[in-house]
Amino acid sequence: MTLRVTRRQFFKLGAAGMATSSMAMMGFAPEPAVASIRHFKLTGAKITRSNCTYCSVGCGVLLYSRGDAAINNVDDIYHVEGDPDHPVSRGSLCPKGAGLLDYIQSDSRLRYPQVREAGSDEWKRIDWDEALERIARHMKDDRDANFVADDEDGNTVNHWISTGMLAASASTNETAYLTHKVVRSLGMLAFDNQARV
Ligand code: SF4
Numbered sequence: 001m002t003l004r005v006t007r008r009q010f011f012k013l014g015a016a017g018m019a020t021s022s023m024a025m026m027g028f029a030p031e032p033a034v035a036s037i038r039h040f041k042l043t044g045a046k047i048t049r050s051n052c053t054y055c056s057v058g059c060g061v062l063l064y065s066r067g068d069a070a071i072n073n074v075d076d077i078y079h080v081e082g083d084p085d086h087p088v089s090r091g092s093l094c095p096k097g098a099g100l101l102d103y104i105q106s107d108s109r110l111r112y113p114q115v116r117e118a119g120s121d122e123w124k125r126i127d128w129d130e131a132l133e134r135i136a137r138h139m140k141d142d143r144d145a146n147f148v149a150d151d152e153d154g155n156t157v158n159h160w161i162s163t164g165m166l167a168a169s170a171s172t173n174e175t176a177y178l179t180h181k182v183v184r185s186l187g188m189l190a191f192d193n194q195a196r197v
Contacts, residue, residue: 042079049083052097056169056193059097060086063104077104139163139186147187164190 045064052059060083067075080100084091093100103109113131114123126134146162165183167176176193183191 045079046075049086051172052093052100053103054096054169057088057094058169058172059083059089059093060091061093061097061100077101080104143186158187159189160187161189163188164192167191167193169193 042064046067048063048065050061050063052061062081062083063077064079064081065075065077067073078101080098082089082091082093082097113126113128115126115131115134116123142163143160147158147160149156149158151157165179165188167179171179171193180191
């Protein structure tokens with residue numbers, strides 16, 4: 001009798017130390033898994049759950065990397081696939097998501113904050129602390145200068161229309177909700193979510 005297991009269950013069993021070929025002989029025989037040697041390249045990889053960055057669908061992805069997280073050891077992501085346990089996408093990815101590996105490894109990918117000073121035509125690298133400090137400083141100064149409490153007719157409006165917010169496309173509902181609360185509590189009206197790329 002052949003025991004029916006899913007491909008995922010099959011590889012979980014394999015990870016417990018038993019060679020998959022032996023398992024096949026014992027009756028665990030999902031044909032696609034046995035036929036596909038491709039999957040052995042993932043043995044021993046570290047798996048990290050994440051979200052596709054491209055659009056508001058927010059499909060779940062599994063990132064496979066080498067590296068043991070030791071100091072000075074840089075993770076090397078070498079395979080990306082859909083997360084079958086993700087409640088939104090159930091393992092599916094559109095062509096953009098399926099091509100995420102190229103995006104991750106692209107030479108032109110932005111990996112750290114940069115600033116172009118007023119009057120300069122060059123971007124310079126800064127760290128996250130400086131970036132957040134500068135953003136907060138700019139926002140505070142602009143809000144202090146341009147916040148409008150009452151309109152010309154004396155109606156309370158409490159709005160700030162000289163700064164806007166563009167939120168990330170891969171935010172979860174919870175992140176988007178909190179972002180919305182923060183932005184609106186400042187009186188900002190120009191707010192959108194980058195969800196249509
Ligand atoms: S770009 Fe494709 S894979 Fe990525 S979140 Fe949108 S639908 Fe999902």
